[in-house]
Amino acid sequence: MSYGRGLRVLSFVTIATITLALALVFFYAPLDVNQGFIQKIFYIHVPLAITALCGFVFGGLLAIGHLRTGDRKWDLRSYVAIHMALIFGVAGLITGSIWAKASWGHWWVWSDPTLVSFLIVMLLFATYQPLRFSIEDPERQARYASVFAIVAGAFVPLNFIAVRMAQGFVHPRVLTLTGGHLPGSMGLTFAISLIGIALLYTTLWKYEIAAKQARMQLRRLRRAALGEDALRPLGRSAAPS
Amino acid sequence: MRPVLAVLRKDLRLELRTFETLPAMVLFSVSTFVIFHFALARSTISGQLAAGVLTVTLLFAALLGSGRLFVAEREQGGFDAFLLAPVDRTSLLLAKAAAMFLFLAVLEVVAVPAFALLLLGPSLGPRLPGLIAVLALADLALAVIGTLVSAIAIHTRARDMISPIIGLPLLLPALIATARAAAVVLAPHAAGTPPGRWLLILALYDVVFALLSYAVFDFLLED
Numbered sequence: 001m002s003y004g005r006g007l008r009v010l011s012f013v014t015i016a017t018i019t020l021a022l023a024l025v026f027f028y029a030p031l032d033v034n035q036g037f038i039q040k041i042f043y044i045h046v047p048l049a050i051t052a053l054c055g056f057v058f059g060g061l062l063a064i065g066h067l068r069t070g071d072r073k074w075d076l077r078s079y080v081a082i083h084m085a086l087i088f089g090v091a092g093l094i095t096g097s098i099w100a101k102a103s104w105g106h107w108w109v110w111s112d113p114t115l116v117s118f119l120i121v122m123l124l125f126a127t128y129q130p131l132r133f134s135i136e137d138p139e140r141q142a143r144y145a146s147v148f149a150i151v152a153g154a155f156v157p158l159n160f161i162a163v164r165m166a167q168g169f170v171h172p173r174v175l176t177l178t179g180g181h182l183p184g185s186m187g188l189t190f191a192i193s194l195i196g197i198a199l200l201y202t203t204l205w206k207y208e209i210a211a212k213q214a215r216m217q218l219r220r221l222r223r224a225a226l227g228e229d230a231l232r233p234l235g236r237s238a239a240p241s
Numbered sequence: 242m243r244p245v246l247a248v249l250r251k252d253l254r255l256e257l258r259t260f261e262t263l264p265a266m267v268l269f270s271v272s273t274f275v276i277f278h279f280a281l282a283r284s285t286i287s288g289q290l291a292a293g294v295l296t297v298t299l300l301f302a303a304l305l306g307s308g309r310l311f312v313a314e315r316e317q318g319g320f321d322a323f324l325l326a327p328v329d330r331t332s333l334l335l336a337k338a339a340a341m342f343l344f345l346a347v348l349e350v351v352a353v354p355a356f357a358l359l360l361l362g363p364s365l366g367p368r369l370p371g372l373i374a375v376l377a378l379a380d381l382a383l384a385v386i387g388t389l390v391s392a393i394a395i396h397t398r399a400r401d402m403i404s405p406i407i408g409l410p411l412l413l414p415a416l417i418a419t420a421r422a423a424a425v426v427l428a429p430h431a432a433g434t435p436p437g438r439w440l441l442i443l444a445l446y447d448v449v450f451a452l453l454s455y456a457v458f459d460f461l462l463e464d
Contacts, residue, residue, distance in 0.1 A: 067460050124410035131407065134397040144393055147457045148407070151389070154453055155411060162414030162442055 004210030007203070014199040021189070021196040029189040038102040041095055043190055047197035049092035049118060053156060055085025055201060056125055060153020063146035075142040076240045078149050080208045082128055083239075084201055089122050117163040124152050132238040142240060212239065244328035248336035253343070255313060262309045263344055266302040270352040273298045274359045285362035292423035295356055296416055299349065299376075300383070304405050306344050307387030310337055311395040324462060334388060334458040338451075341384035349376055361427065368433035371426040375419060375435050378443040382415035385447065389454045392461045418442040 025043045032039035059081035066074035096115060101107045109115060131148055135141040222231055256262055277294045278284065286294060314320050323333055353372065357365035365372075386408060394404035422439035425431060 067457070120410055120413050124407070127403070127406045127410070130399070131393070131397065131403055134399040134403060136398065140396060143460050143463065144396070147460050148393065150457055151411070151450075151453055154449065155414075158446065158449060159414050162417050162446070165438065165442060 004206055007206055007210060010199070010203050010206065014196070014203045017192065017196040017199050021193040024189040024192055029186050030183070035103050038099065041099045041102075043193040044197075045092060045095035045099055046190070047194040048088050048095060050194065051197050051201045052085045052089035052092050053118075053121065054198075055081055055088060056121065056156055057153045059085060060149045060151075063149035063153070066142065066146045067150070072142055072240060075146060076209060076212060077205075078146060079132075079240050080205055080212070082125060082149060084205050084208065086122075086125055086128075088197075088201060089118070089125070093118065093122065113160075113164040117160045120159055120163065121156055124155060128152070129238045138240070244326070244332040245335045245339070248323075248333060249339050252336065252340040256340075256344075262306050263347060266306050266344065266348045267351050269305055270298050270302045270348065271355050271359075273301065274356055278360060283360075286360050287362040288428045289420070289424040291361055291427040292420045294360065295353075295423060295427075296379075296420045298356075299345070299352065299379070300409075300412065300416060302348060302352070303341075303345055303383040303387055304408060306348075307341060307383075307391045307408070308401060308404060310341060310388060310391045315395050320462065330459050330462045331455055333462065334392070334454060337392075338384045338388040338454075341387050342380055345380040345383055346377075349380070363427060363429050368426050371433045371435045372423065374440065375422045375426060375443070378440060378447060379415060379419040381447045382412065382419075382443065382450065385451050385454055386412050386415075389450075389458070392458065415443060415446045418446065 021043070025040055029040070029043070031037065059078045062074055062078035062081055066072070066078060096118075097107050100109050100112075100115070128145065128148060132141055132145050135144055219231060274294070277298070281290070281294075283290075311320075314323070324330075353376070354365070390404045390408040390411065393407065394400040397403045418439045422435045422443070425439075426433050426435050
C-alpha cells in the first residue's frame with residue numbers, strides 16, 4: 001500500500017509557486033501609495049484567511065462523506081482539513097492583527113466585519129478538538145465530530161452575512177464580485193500568492209493524512225508480528241486513530 | 242406527528258411534576274437583572290443597552306435550560322427506549338425543540354415584565370407586540386441550537402462545558418440580529434416596530450439551522 005501518492009510532485013510545485021509568489025511580492029508588485037511596505041503583508045494575510053475559511057467548509061464537505069458512507073477514512077480527512085485550517089486561521093489572525101496595527105493603529109478593530117466574522121468562526125472551530133477529546137468511544141467520536149463539522153461548515157457563510165449587515169465597511173474591499181480596484185500587477189501577485197498558499201494547504205493536508213495512515217499501518221503490523229502486548233497504548237488523543 | 246406529541250407531553254408532564262428547569266431559569270434571569278443593575282450602576286436602561294441586557298440574560302437562561310434537556314433520557318435509559326421504538330428518530334429533535342421553545346416562552350412571560358419593572362426605562366406596553374415578534378424568532382433559534390448542542394454534548398465527558406462553548410459562537414449571528422432588532426424596539430422615542438431586515442436575518446437563521454439540525458440529528462442517536 002502506498003501512502004501519499006503524488007506528494008513529491010505536489011511538494012515541488014508548492015515550493016516553486018511560493019518562491020515565485022514571494023519574488024513577485026518583493027520585487028514586482030508596486031509599493032502601496034498610502035501604506036507603503038507594510039501593505040505587502042496583504043499578500044500573505046488574505047490568502048491565509050481565505051484558505052482557512054475554505055478549509056473549514058472543505059472539512060464539512062468531507063464530513064458529509066463520512067456520514068453517508070460510514071467509512072472512517074473520511075473522518076480522518078475531515079479532521080486533518082479542520083486541523084490545518086485552524087493553523088492557517090491562527091496565522092491569518094496574527095498577520096491581520098499586525099496589518100491592522102500598522103494601517104489603523106490598533107491591534108484589533110471591532111468596526112471591521114470581516115475581522116469579526118473570522119474571529120467568530122475561529123471561536124467556533126476552536127471547540128472542534130475539545131469536543132473530540134471528550135468523547136471516548138472512537139466510533140461515536142468520529143460521528144459526532146462529523147455532525148459538528150457539517151453544522152459549523154454551513155455556519156461560515158451565514159455568519160459572514162449577519163456580521164456584515166451589522167457593521168459598515170472599513171476593510172479595504174479588494175475582492176469584490178465586480179473585480180475590485182487592484183491594479184493589474186498587484187492582482188497578479190495576489191492571485192499567485194493565493195494559489196501558493198492553497199497549494200501549501202493541500203500539501204500539508206496530504207502529508208498529515210499520509211503520516212497518520214502510515215503510523216496506523218505500522219501499529220497494525222507491529223501488533224500482528226509482536227503480539228498485542230508489545231505496543232504501548234497510545235495516549236488519548238483527539239485525532240482519529 | 243404522534244411520537245413528537247407523546248415525547249413533548251412526557252417532557253411537559255415531567256416538568257410540571259418536578260419543577261426542575263423552569264423555576265431555575267426564571268430565578269436565574271431575575272438575579273441576572275439585579276446583577277446588571279449593580280454592574281452597570283444604572284436604575285433604568287433603554288435602547289441598545291436594554292436590548293443587550295435582555296438578550297444576554299435570556300441566552301444564558303436558555304443555555305441553563307438546554308443543559309437539562311436530555312438528562313432524564315441519559316440517566317434513565319430513555320435513549321435506548323426511544324431507539325427501540327419504531328418511530329422516526331428526528332421526532333425526538335422536534336419534541337425537544339418544541340419543549341425548549343415552550344420553556345423559553347413561559348420564561349419570557351415572567352422575565353420580560355420583571356425586566357420592565359426592574360430596569361427598563363421606556364414603558365413596555367406599546368413596545369410589546371414588536372418585542373414579542375423579535376423574541377419569538379430568537380426563541381426558535383435558541384430552541385433549535387440548544388437542542389442540537391445539548392444532544393451533541395450529552396454523550397461527552399465534559400458536557401457542562403462542551404455545550405456552552407459550542408453553542409455561544411453558533412448562536413452569535415442570531416444574537417446579533419436579536420440585540421439589534423430589540424434595540425430599535427426598546428429605544429426611548431420610537432414607535433416600537435422592529436426593523437424588517439433583522440427579523441429577516443433571524444428567520445433565515447432559524448430556517449437554515451432547523452433544516453440542518455433535522456438533517457444531521459439521526460446520526461447523534463445511532464448506536
